[in-house]
Amino acid sequence: MVGNDEMRALFAEEVQENLAELDGALLELEKTPGDKDLVDRIFRAVHTLKGAxxxxxISGVVALAHDLESLFSQVREGWRRVGKDLLDVAFLAKDRFTSMLGGEDGPVGGEDPELAARLKALLRSVDMPGDAPAAVQVPDAAPVEPEAVVTQKRSWRIRVAPSDPGHLAKADPLALLDTLRAMGEASVRCDLTGVPDLEALAPDDCTLRFEVILTADTGTVPDAEALRDTFFYLENPADVVITPCEPSEAAASSEVLEWPDIPAPEPEAPPVAEVAPPAVSPAGPAPQPGRPSPAVPADKPEGRHQPAAKKEVMQSLRVDAAKLDDLVNLVGELVIAQAxxxxxxxxxxxxxxxxxxxxxxxxSNELRDNTLGIRMLPIGTTFSRFRRLVRDLSAEMHKSIELVTEGGETELDKTVIEQLNDPxxxxxxxxxDHGIEPPGERLAEGKSETGSIVLAAEHAGGEVVLSIIDDGRGMDPARIRAKAEEKGLVSPEARLTEAEIYNLVFLPGFSTAEKITNVSGRGVGMDVVKRSMDALRGKIDIHSELGKGSRITIKLPLTLAIIDGLQIKAGEDQYIIPLSLVEECVELPRENAEAAGxxxxxxxxxxxxxxxxxxEAFELAGDAPAIEQVVVTRFEGERTGIAVDEVMGQQQTVIKSLGNYIGSVAGISGATINGDGTMSLILDVPTLVATVKRAVA
Incomplete structure (x- = not known):
């Protein structure tokens, strides 16, 4: 049977999926308030969250979700328009769900009486559009009571026959019945004809079948689709049949229940074809066309019912991230053994x-590529988190900003994605804060009142390029330099290019903000971005035009685990240059080499x-050979050569950390183990070149 810890882990995953779906659908609904599909998505997400x-x-979440569900039910029924009040309270409810359910550290917040009161007040203030359904119209003499919408009753006949083996190990049917009873008035009948003899009984199989007549408010159960969400855990969708009915059908009867798609136990004798069909009460449903009437069950059934012959094959499955990490480590060891x-x-x-x-x-190459492909995730999952950030911050700063995302399908290693959130x-x-101007300032400059921030991703060779582009005021190089000189971060005599001036914003303690706010002003933030990019072996570049906006470009490797490298030799040591940076190799005879300088x-x-x-860069002993090799690399649009003693060839490189003892070394990004057991250092080419240039400047 599934343990409590595993059940809670599955519950936590489902909660996070529904919260993400709710947040995304609310953000889309804010842009297109008339989209009924989005309203349905929100309703289903809240309903599924409530059921789970x-x-x-978790009664606090259930009560809050019930009120929010009723609110969007009013929208679906045509009693309410999607407006700012509705969306604001829905976003607050989503945040409260998150705090009440908590993350790895458990719940971090309880119920919010003020939020509950706001939801109740909205439920009592239906705005009644003119095209409301005729079924809920009332004479002018009678005042409209908002509760009339919520308390409309509908009845459903629900037939549940779990067919998958080991069903009781996955979910308890009694808990499901309790959930249905919480929705309204429920009348339950149980069919015992599928229960086998004691010796054939499997304790974790559910051989009982249930029929429930549920009468509930339309605000709680608006349609069959919403009711079906309660049975999300069933592997076979045919195990539950939901049809509208009359409340009078709740009365008990001696009717033999018909169970579509689930074969009834066969009697020993006489044959099924010779048995007269059972009488059906007038209240019962008519037999469905194309299906035989059920046979009268024998006194002693042969055994438990068999599951449906065909089921949908699962197209995906959940795998613990730690198992993927272990798999990548094993593939790395295999690559070393193969070398x-x-x-x-x-x-x-x-x-x-x-x-x-x-x-x-x-x-080994195919296994490596497939294993790394499993770890690749679309970066759009990260992009979607920032839409809420932009919405809330722009409202806090009284700015109108639209976030546009592009290239969300671009895939990146999950390890890289996990570390991208903070930068x-x-x-x-x-x-x-610094880029987009307030609406009044934008209008005075001839711009639209709403600013735009574009968050884009695309593949470029062996890298992923991320761009953050805004159409704001841009960056003033003179102001940046003046602030850096004022804080003592750069000397007044220093000669800096425009790109180097922009890079000053990444220095610790640097800020151009005139005053400290909740968002900026303390000089902490951009230096965090720079450190994160260095840890990811990524590069960041800033291009800005005063009055028109800025573009920040981030280049990241596709994976942090295994790369293709070019093995080189200098002195007695071997090194690896990432192959994605290499353009070509040329000879450099000694007579053609210029003097040092x-x-x-x-x-x-x-x-x-x-x-x-x-x-010379690593101060290696010994003399260079008569003919050196120059490995020509390209990064950030510039070509730079690295003169080495020998180019040994291409090889797969498993990246290993240098460890805390050695720490960070300029020009070195890691190490790898060669096929003969020796070690090669992996060159951080951009940092190495920049260090040498500064040394000879």
Missing amino acids: CDMFG RLTQLASGLAQPALTSVAEEIERL LVHLLRNSI RGRTIHLRGEIVPYIRLR
Whole structure:
């Protein structure tokens, strides 16, 4: 049977999905208030959340969800328009759900009497549009009572016959019946004909079948679809049949219940074809066309009923993230072992062994790609979180801002996505506070009253490029430099390019805000972004035009686990350069190399390309060979060469951390283990080049 911890884990996952669905649908409804599909999505999310919490006895959430559900039921029935009051209270309710249910640390908030009172007040103040359904119109002489909408009654016949084996290990049918009773007046009948003899009884199978006549308010159960959400855990949708009926059908009768799609137990004798069909009471439903009438059950059934022959095959399943991490680590070890096998096969020169090594390498590559593909998630799941942030902050700062997201389908390693949340929050808050102007200022400058922030993602080779673009006031380089000099972050004599001036905003303690607010002014935020990008081996670039807006570009590797690298050698040491940065390799004879100094360049097809010597950058002992190799790299639109002793070839590289003892080393992003058991350091090319340039400047 499923343990309590596992059940609670599944419950927590479902809660988070429904809260995310509710938040997203509310944000979309704010833009398109007339979209009935969005209203239905919100209603179903709240109803499913209420049902799940009811099964776990979280009464506070159930009561709040019931009122919110009734509110949107009024919208569905045509009694209420979607307005600011409705959306504001719905957003507050969603936030209260989150705080009441809590996260990993448990609930962080209780019930909110003020919010409950606001919901009750809205429920009592139906705005009654002119095209309200005729069924709820009342004469002018009689005042309209809002409760009349909520207390309209409907009745449903619900037949439940769980067919999947081990059903009691997944959910308790008695808890479901309690949920139905909480919705209204419920009359329950139980069919025992499927219960086998004691020796054939499986304790975790539900062989009982239930018929429930439920009479409930339309505000609680507006339609069959909403009622069906209560049975979300059933594997076979045919296990529940819901049809409208009259309340009078709740009276008990001797009718033999008909169970569609679930075969009844066969009697020993006579054959089914020779048994007369049972009498059906006038209140019962007519047999469905194309289905045989049920046979009269024998005194001793042969055994428990069999599940339906065909079920939908699950197209996806949930996997614990820790298991994926373990799988990636194992694949990494396999890649190292495969590299060792390839090296041994090359040294022994045995055709049979070489053939096996090549086949293992092919399979290892496919396994690596598939495993890393499992960890790839669409970045749109992260983008959707920020729509609420922009809405709330723009309202707090009395600005009108629209967030536009593009490229949400772009996939990125889950580890990278998890670490992107904080830096993107800081960048968006910065754009909202410093970038977008107040409506009056925008109108005076000839802009639209509503500002725009675009959050976009796209693939570019082996990287993902994220862009945060706003059409605000832009960044003033002169003001940034003046602030940096005022705070002592840069000397007045320093010669800086425009790009270097923009990069000053990433220094700790830097801020151009005139006063401290809830959003900015303390000089903390952009330096956090820079540190996060360094940890992710990503790069960040700022381009701005005064009066027109700013563009912040972030380039990130697709994965942090395994990369393709170019193995090189300098002195006695081996290094890895990420292959995504490499353009080509050229020879550098000693007679063509210029003397050490500032003018170290090579001429490459009419273009002058600067280069650095890895021996000098790392102060390696010994003399360089007569002919060096220059690995030409490109990043941030610039080409730079790295002179090395030897280019050894391409290999898969499993990235290992240097550990806390060594810590961060300029120009080194990690290490890897070679096939022969030796270690190679992985070069952080952009940092290495920038460090050397500063040293010789």
